[in-house]
Amino acid sequence: MVTVSGAISVVLGTLVGAALVFFSDPGLGRGWRINRIFRIDQVLSAIVNVGRSLPFLVLMVAIIPLTRFLVGTSIGTQAAICLLYTSPSPRDRTRSRMPSSA
Numbered sequence: 001m002v003t004v005s006g007a008i009s010v011v012l013g014t015l016v017g018a019a020l021v022f023f024s025d026p027g028l029g030r031g032w033r034i035n036r037i038f039r040i041d042q043v044l045s046a047i048v049n050v051g052r053s054l055p056f057l058v059l060m061v062a063i064i065p066l067t068r069f070l071v072g073t074s075i076g077t078q079a080a081i082c083l084l085y086t087s088p089s090p091r092d093r094t095r096s097r098m099p100s101s102a
Helices: 001-022 033-038 039-061 064-071 077-084
Strands: none
Touching: 001 039, 039 064, 039 077, 064 077
């Protein structure tokens, strides 16, 4: 199951990425009439941006019980701080490339 979904993701990601490059490049497909009418590059870019935020939204919903346990609420600044602290980010100072951890 994971192999099938991974293969589908690779194929669709490659096609969408190639279409983004093709339709955004002025020398390739940007001047095409269909792109000027439907703005394919902007539509694909919006779809990709929405898709990139989905894993964070899934994490946000999955962590609501933990947030309520730790800070007593699932909305507001304290809940957002809890979510941002537990989100995937580099924590090991020896392996992190973040300038603040140097």
